[in-house]
Amino acid sequence: MKVTFPHMGNVYLAAKALLDGLGIDYVIPPKNNKEALDIGTLHSPEEMCLPFKLMIGNYVQAIQKGADTIIIVGSCGPCRFGEYCELQMNLMKNLGYDLNFIVIDYPKDIGIKELYRRISQVSSKSNRKTYEKLKALSNSLKVIRLIDEIEEAAHMFAGYERNKGDCKHILNECKEEASKCRTSKEMINLLIEYKEKIKHVPIDINKNPLKIAVIGEIYTVIESYTNFSIEDKLMGYGVSSHRGLTPSWWVKNALLSPLKINSLAIRRNAKKYLPLQIGGHAIECVGEAVTASKEGYDGAIQIFPMGCMPEIVSKSILPTISKDLDFPVMSLVVDDMTGEAGYITRIEAFIDLLERRRESVLFRC
């Protein structure tokens, strides 16, 4: 059995740590690229959303490298992400691949027994002791938490750094090195080292950079290929950015949601504009826009794939928030045909607009 999984930002690092710890053979699909997107667009239903197409591309490229088992997560919300597994199974079968799909779903929908059975399909292939398996799981959670913290710090410090490009350089180096690690222990040590490094980047606290919140649909904000590395670009412009939706946030949210104590602040802030959970991450999007404006951010950028149902609702709410709180928000819609040049022009224009809202226009020179 050779396991693979679709990409989503840095999740592959955590999955690598977990599978290394379990001693299971795995293939990491090549990072999202033009070819993966082309494969996905060719085979997927036309009106499907972008994440689906990229995932198909990931599978095909991983199969070419020998994978035969695919692990994905599911959901039963009203958003169509929950139906991905069924469609992808049919699609891959019709393409002639003989694959084993393992869908990790919420226990409230499939029952705890079924969930256990599905997980044991993977874990039974590992010859480690139960203690070691649990250790591997906790290590992988540690990895995802560390890499999210490093990323968050790098994005925030990018506006304050003394030597331009420091944060970007450290972050990219960190990701590169981490993917080369052989054991999860090694990876954790490396990440801790880089966390210290990013904390000690020389910064100028007197600078007052633009601060932008990146909000929107979880896959497109996390996966840098779909949003044309918007966060790297913002770092390059010397803009501090913050993104609330991270893989570690998702884990925490999923664990706390049965008790209904997940993301309380977001729900409190969103309540005035969107009182109910409508699926996807619409409530998070609205809540984060309000939070960002309260915390003194200069603006927010919403990113979502074309046709995303929950985000269309939040997009129609955002103009009201923008008006009420005097807070600029720009929405960017991405799909497989988005052109990078038009996209960058809009981001630059938005940053110019935010600068001009301040008194001094020339502070960045």
Next chain:
Amino acid sequence: MKVGIPKGLLYYKYHPFLITFFKELGADVVVSEDTNKKILDLGVKYAVDEACLPIKIFHGHAVALRDKCDIIVIPRIMQIKKNEYICPKFCGLPEMVTNSIENMPLSITEPIYTFTKKRLYRWAKSAGKKVTGNEFKIKHAFLKAYEGQLNYNAGILDENYDIKIALVGHPYNIYDNFVNMNLVNKLNKLGVGVETMEFTHELLISLEINNLYKRPFWTFARENYGFAVNASKEKRVDGIIYISSFNCGIDSVIIELIKDKVGSFPFLTLKVDEHTGEAGIDTRIEAFTDMLERRIVNESNIPTHG
């Protein structure tokens, strides 16, 4: 008090309930006119660009009612059956409408769960309070409206036609004759009878659903899939026409599932949006009917690809 009810989305399925309920409460019920070009244009103007056609049309109806009523009903239908949703846009419909259209009157936006009578009564109580203070009246109106809804069955079931097709899709596409450009009439004129999903027994639908790896969590996905697959399997119909609005997330999934299941059974997808031309639709349904006729004449039904 004038209560406005927009003639969009699931109005076509639940209008007996809504109209009776507010009439019995003693309110003047104002229903917007049938969908027309003017309403569509208003909807396109006010709704968010990415929304689908039915949502835009609902916005149009809401704008048309804006100055004609004191309170407007924007049904936030969360779940019709337990653990089954309709679409995220339905859950956020009141927010979409009130944030996109200025100067909206007061609105009734309480979430609606219809899977038990008790849950629905909870909605009736909070919605009724905005019209009258008399709780007895609310209860009376609710019971009458509930009964009226139970006795109402929308579906279309034509008999005495040589060719029969299953018309599948969301109710607001099938029953809104402006959106589908009188599709049912056109089919009847071509000598094609139509059957819709309302006549397939719940058990048969569940039977088909159980063959799926994952239980669909959208009510209309479940019903449409179950009906289309069941009708094709039992050879009750000669072909399937799926009418879908452009960019509908649910249809993008369900069309694939049906196509995958029915294999080479005749299947036509009609996409509608605000730019759809009538001539194109006509040509397509005529061609589809011709194909069905030839299949019946040449009994062998051998597909061209062997």
